[in-house]
Amino acid sequence: MYVSARSDYALRAMLAVAAASAGDGEGGAGELVKAASLAEVQGIPLSFLQGILLDLRRAGLLHSHRGAEGGYALTRPAADITVGDVLRAVGGSLTTVRGLPAERAGYHGVAAGLTDVWLAVHGAIATVVDSTSLADLLTRDPSGHARSTS
Numbered sequence: 001m002y003v004s005a006r007s008d009y010a011l012r013a014m015l016a017v018a019a020a021s022a023g024d025g026e027g028g029a030g031e032l033v034k035a036a037s038l039a040e041v042q043g044i045p046l047s048f049l050q051g052i053l054l055d056l057r058r059a060g061l062l063h064s065h066r067g068a069e070g071g072y073a074l075t076r077p078a079a080d081i082t083v084g085d086v087l088r089a090v091g092g093s094l095t096t097v098r099g100l101p102a103e104r105a106g107y108h109g110v111a112a113g114l115t116d117v118w119l120a121v122h123g124a125i126a127t128v129v130d131s132t133s134l135a136d137l138l139t140r141d142p143s144g145h146a147r148s149t150s
Contacts, residue, residue: 032071
């Protein structure tokens with residue numbers, strides 16, 4: 001798995017939007033976050049971020065509001081959006097072999113077993129990214145450990 005700048009930026013933007021609406025409990029009814037603010041705070045080129053936000057909106061992960069008070073919000077609670085959802089929205093397949101999805105990698109002869117290896121790698125990655133939500137990441141302290149909720 002290769003994590004592109006686009007994927008990294010998308011996750012950082014989604015986490016920032018999720019953090020802005022974390023107190024509302026409704027997954028999107030909280031504070032709207034402007035693209036320019038996201039770009040500045042996260043150090044992402046605005047023109048690049050706008051394309052990413054469009055992909056996230058098209059995938060149904062964000063919705064946007066126009067106007068002076070507009071911005072972006074999650075379409076559902078952060079606990080219901082996984083890292084895998086975001087990665088697929090901006091990058092397609094989680095695992096590629098020579099630019100193709102892992103399931104399309106075909107081999108002959110002595111290399112035929114490689115397809116099974118790539119599919120197992122894909123499955124392992126999917127297990128991790130599909131079981132990690134934005135809310136999970138927001139509840140970690142800066143050292144990466146889960147915060148105590150008591």
